[in-house]
Amino acid sequence: MRKLFRFLTVFFILSLFFTVYGAQNKKNTNAKxxxxxxxxxxxxxxxxxxxxxxxxxxxxxxxxxxxxxxxxxxxxxxxxxxxxxxxxxxxxxxxxxxxxxxxxxxxxxxxxxxxxxxxxxxxxxxxxxxxxxxxxxxxxxxxxxxxxxxxxxxxxxxxxxxxxxxxxxxxxxxxxxxxxxxxxxxxxxxxxxxxxxxxxxxxxxxxxxxxxxxxxxxxxxxxxxxxxxxxxxxxxxxxxxxxxxxxxxxxxxxxxxxxxxxxxxxxxxxxxxxxxxxxxxxxxxxxxxxxxxxxxxxxxxxxxxxxxxxxxxxxxxxxxxxxxxxxxxxNKIIDEKTKEVVGKTEVTLTRSYGTESLLGNLIADAIVYSAESKGEKPDFAVTNSGGIRTDIEKGNITQKDIIGAFPFPNALTVLNLSGKDIISMFEHAAGLTNGVLQVSHGLVMEYDPAKEAGSRITKLELNGKKIDPNKKYRVATNDFLANGGDGFSQFLSGTERNDVNGYMMYNAIMDYLKYKKVVSPKLEGRVVAK
Structure with a gap:
């Protein structure tokens, strides 16, 4: 009986060993x-x-x-x-x-x-x-x-x-x-x-x-x-x-x-x-x-x-x-073409998609200046935040810097828009699907991003006066927006449109910098999320 017991015990242990080993080996084989x-x-x-x-x-x-x-x-x-x-x-x-x-x-x-x-x-x-x-x-x-x-x-x-x-x-x-x-x-x-x-x-x-x-x-x-x-x-x-x-x-x-x-x-x-x-x-x-x-x-x-x-x-x-x-x-080819210094900034010019920015303020003001230099009299200027692609570091600003910040082949455009369309345009901007519009000095937009899209604007003024929905305004911008880009379809209702063909936005910014020589823009509360 003892021999039989010992035999069964050894058999059980060996069986358990081979079962465990086989399972482990199978696992390793599957892993391989x-x-x-x-x-x-x-x-x-x-x-x-x-x-x-x-x-x-x-x-x-x-x-x-x-x-x-x-x-x-x-x-x-x-x-x-x-x-x-x-x-x-x-x-x-x-x-x-x-x-x-x-x-x-x-x-x-x-x-x-x-x-x-x-x-x-x-x-x-x-x-x-x-x-x-x-x-x-x-x-x-x-x-x-x-x-x-x-x-x-x-x-x-x-x-x-x-x-x-x-x-x-x-x-x-x-x-x-x-x-x-x-x-x-x-x-x-x-x-x-x-x-x-x-x-x-x-x-x-x-x-x-x-x-x-x-x-x-x-x-x-x-x-x-x-x-x-x-x-x-x-x-x-x-x-x-x-x-x-x-x-x-x-x-x-x-x-x-x-x-x-x-x-x-x-x-x-x-x-x-x-x-x-x-x-x-x-x-x-x-x-x-x-x-x-x-x-x-x-x-x-x-x-x-x-x-x-x-x-x-x-x-x-x-x-x-x-x-x-x-x-x-x-780079050697491009640097030779774009090495000219067109101005200087005393601060690093940064960007923002949902509020005003230093670079956005500068570009919008540059658009007003350039439109005026072409004989236009815009009430204000706007540009799309998505079109501003890089920061400009403090110091000398070269042509290369400007083209990098605003690289698109978009031309200066000036047109009339109704106050009603302008209000609608800024409501679309406040929805943030395509970012806010960067605006020139004198225009103030405040909005509440917590409110439902389409009813976010809490303040929209030009030179201290509310935008009048029944009034016509002369607006300077780029032809991408003027053609309804970024969902700003309100521009398609514009009248008396003047496309300054061949005058690219980066040229407009360069001309403004050459005029100013040194810039130091500040955040002024132009576009504010409350």
């Missing part, structure tokens, strides 16, 4: 079968090829720079086996290097950065869609865009709606889209005359159906939704959410990864809608997003993920020499 991959991403680079001071991140240390981004990506690719790198559009428009080359320099530089594919944003159309098409055709990097069409012949603006990329046995189908609302809301009408933006959801469904059986994961590079705030720091102006992207992911099945741009809204943690992961950076090349995925080896379904935004600190990275060489080539 899982596939790890990484998607790096950017959006809204806005031609910030050089590191710069971005006060929303750091008051003292420079961040970003295309050569630093290249170096960061190469480092990740050395450490990890399967790495993809994508951009969701708006690499054009920002510093003068893009404006004065109409994007050509940016294409040349981006081609050195190692992207697997890029899509197209609204600012790729800033110099007209034909210029955009010409420049995009120069890319060696794959470009994808699926839903913009030429009205005249019904042909796609871009003939590559998607691309399929395979690395280490993982196939990604990458589709590019541009949101219809964002297309018409934020691009000046003349630049896209002759183009049609078609429903992004319809075209996504079409191309997902076309590629879903050929790929393991579907990645969408989207440029859509609400435009970004343009402020020097903080988020107190307006909260930016990726509402349109969340809606898209909910309405269109089959998107695994949605990399989005336009809102300049970073996602420290990926947003999850059904089976879709939504990611984005805070833009301007200040960060590189890093989405690490673990896939099931058989189904290629996402088992787990982590996402982070890597701030690109200039002090911590050695710039990639190949990318830097191309940047230096173009």
């Amino acid at each position: 079968k899982n596939i790890e991959m990484t998607i790096l991403y950017t959006n809204d680079l806005h031609a910030h090829v050089d590191p710069f001071l971005f006060r929303a991140i750091d008051e003292k240390e420079k961040v970003g720079g295309f050569a630093n981004i290249t170096a960061f990506v190469k480092d990740v690719r050395k450490k990890k086996d399967t790495v993809f790198f994508f951009d969701a559009g708006d690499y054009f428009t920002g510093p003068a290097i893009s404006t004065l080359t109409e994007g050509e320099a940016i294409v040349d530089i981006v081609d050195t950065m190692g992207y697997d594919a890029v899509s197209v944003g609204n600012h790729e159309f800033d110099h007209g869609w034909k210029n955009g098409l010409e420049k995009l055709k120069k890319y060696k990097t794959p470009v994808v865009l699926s839903n913009i069409y030429i009205e005249e012949n019904g042909q796609p603006f871009w003939d590559k709606p998607y691309t399929i990329i395979e690395k280490n046995g993982i196939k990604l189908g990458v589709i590019g889209i541009h949101g219809k609302f964002a297309f018409y809301d934020t691009i000046t009408a003349n630049a896209i005359k002759g183009l049609e933006a078609r429903d992004e959801e319809e075209y996504l469904r079409k191309y997902i159906a076309e590629i879903k059986d050929k790929v393991d994961l579907v990645v969408v590079l989207a440029h859509e939704g609400t435009p970004a705030r343009q402020s020097s720091k903080g988020a107190e102006d307006v909260a930016r959410a990726l509402k349109k992207d969340i809606e898209l992911a909910g309405n269109v099945q089959g998107i695994d990864i949605l990399i989005t741009g336009h809102a300049h809204q970073g996602t420290p943690e990926a947003l999850v809608v059904g089976n879709t992961l939504i990611v984005s950076t805070d833009a301007q090349g200040t960060e590189v997003g890093e989405l690490a995925l673990v896939l099931d080896s058989k189904t290629k379904k996402v088992l787990s993920y982590t996402n982070k935004l890597n701030i690109i600190y200039d002090k911590d990275i050695t710039a990639d020499p190949e990318t830097q060489k191309v940047i230096d080539k173009w």
Whole structure:
């Protein structure tokens, strides 16, 4: 009996051992079968090829720079086996290097950065869609865009709606889209005359159906939704959410990864809608997003993920020499053209999206001065906060600084508006979907952001008198706003319009600075959120 007991005991222990060992071994085997991959991403680079001071991140240390981004990506690719790198559009428009080359320099530089594919944003159309098409055709990097069409012949603006990329046995189908609302809301009408933006959801469904059986994961590079705030720091102006992207992911099945741009809204943690992961950076090349995925080896379904935004600190990275060489080539050309000092500022000129700003005050006053120099007698001037793209540091101001701060090819325009339309215009501004209007001296707008949109204005006066809804006012602005840009449709009711063709806004600002020589604007309570 004792022998039988000992035998059964030994048998039980051995059985338990092999059961545990087998289970553990099976677990390890399954772990080895899982596939790890990484998607790096950017959006809204806005031609910030050089590191710069971005006060929303750091008051003292420079961040970003295309050569630093290249170096960061190469480092990740050395450490990890399967790495993809994508951009969701708006690499054009920002510093003068893009404006004065109409994007050509940016294409040349981006081609050195190692992207697997890029899509197209609204600012790729800033110099007209034909210029955009010409420049995009120069890319060696794959470009994808699926839903913009030429009205005249019904042909796609871009003939590559998607691309399929395979690395280490993982196939990604990458589709590019541009949101219809964002297309018409934020691009000046003349630049896209002759183009049609078609429903992004319809075209996504079409191309997902076309590629879903050929790929393991579907990645969408989207440029859509609400435009970004343009402020020097903080988020107190307006909260930016990726509402349109969340809606898209909910309405269109089959998107695994949605990399989005336009809102300049970073996602420290990926947003999850059904089976879709939504990611984005805070833009301007200040960060590189890093989405690490673990896939099931058989189904290629996402088992787990982590996402982070890597701030690109200039002090911590050695710039990639190949990318830097191309940047230096173009900078030399641009610096020679824009080195003239046009004025001096005694304070750093910063921006704001929801209140007046030092730079906004200066630009609005410059518009009044320039309109008067052209024989006009405006009552006041306005400019859109979203059109002011960078701060101007204290000290000498060069042509390059001005073009970087106000890079768009928008011309001076003066027209009559009724007081009724002006009140409506400022109510739209107070809604903050496109930011407040920066205004010239003498105009005061106060609003309560806690009130319902459309009834937020608590004070709107010109030279101490309320805006009279029955009176006509002469308003100086830029042709982007005059054509109803940023949702300011009230301008379309304007009369006696005078377009000073060829007189760009950055020229107007330069002329004002040359006249003033030294500026030191102050916050005067022109636009105040109560």
